[in-house]
Amino acid sequence: MDAITCIESRRSIRSFDQSRPVSHETIERIVAAAAFAPSWKNTQITRYIALESEAKEKLAQCTNIWPKNGDIIRSASAVIAVTFVSGRSGYERDGSFSTPLEDRWQYFDTGIATEAFLLAAHTEGVGSVVLGLYDDNAADVIGVPEGQKLVALIPIGYHTDSPACPPRKTAADLLSYRS
Numbered sequence: 157m158d159a160i161t162c163i164e165s166r167r168s169i170r171s172f173d174q175s176r177p178v179s180h181e182t183i184e185r186i187v188a189a190a191a192f193a194p195s196w197k198n199t200q201i202t203r204y205i206a207l208e209s210e211a212k213e214k215l216a217q218c219t220n221i222w223p224k225n226g227d228i229i230r231s232a233s234a235v236i237a238v239t240f241v242s243g244r245s246g247y248e249r250d251g252s253f254s255t256p257l258e259d260r261w262q263y264f265d266t267g268i269a270t271e272a273f274l275l276a277a278h279t280e281g282v283g284s285v286v287l288g289l290y291d292d293n294a295a296d297v298i299g300v301p302e303g304q305k306l307v308a309l310i311p312i313g314y315h316t317d318s319p320a321c322p323p324r325k326t327a328a329d330l331l332s333y334r335s
């Protein structure tokens with residue numbers, strides 16, 4: 157699959173084939189590919205915690221804010237909690253901020269890495285969806301290490317459904333030129 161086809165054909169998958177788990181080898185290939193995402197001064201701050209079985213079930217209970225996300229998590233083979241190591245991206249060596257965007261580059265880097273993860277998963281035939289709606293206690297339930305910040309949850313799994321593509325803006329909508 158070429159890159160444009162991969163980008164355009166990836167869809168958010170919210171229902172998975174529970175009889176077909178995603179192997180650790182496959183998860184590791186996806187994470188290894190996501191490691192090639194660009195990052196602030198190559199700081200590579202994004203981390204992935206794979207939750208399976210009981211850990212995944214406990215996490216499914218952290219979705220009172222949007223209970224449908226709990227159903228997606230229960231259906232998934234695994235959930236990948238995406239975190240970042242705080243205090244590196246966007247910072248100078250002396251601890252000061254490099255730009256007026258201050259520490260927001262941490263989220264920028266994690267977003268880029270997440271898209272790389274989603275596309276690598278899609279290439280492997282593994283469906284995924286980014287979940288931003290989860291309860292405040294999710295980081296504790298996951299056991300996010302000290303010094304890391306939880307950003308998103310990515311349920312993954314094999315799937316048979318092919319959701320339609322939600323409408324997209326055109327290049328003319330999105331792009332402007334200056335000269």
Ligand SMILES: Cc1cc2nc3c(=O)[nH]c(=O)nc-3n(C[C@H](O)[C@H](O)[C@H](O)COP(=O)(O)O)c2cc1C
Nearest residue numbers: 166167168169170222225285286287288289321322
């Ligand atoms: C930051 C972020 C947070 C999201 N949070 C949720 C979520 O909590 N629940 C959900 O079902 N989908 C969530 N989504 C998925 C979007 O709804 C989806 O990407 C969008 O509708 C476009 O559909 P597509 O991914 O199939 O192209 C999120 C996506 C992003 C990027």
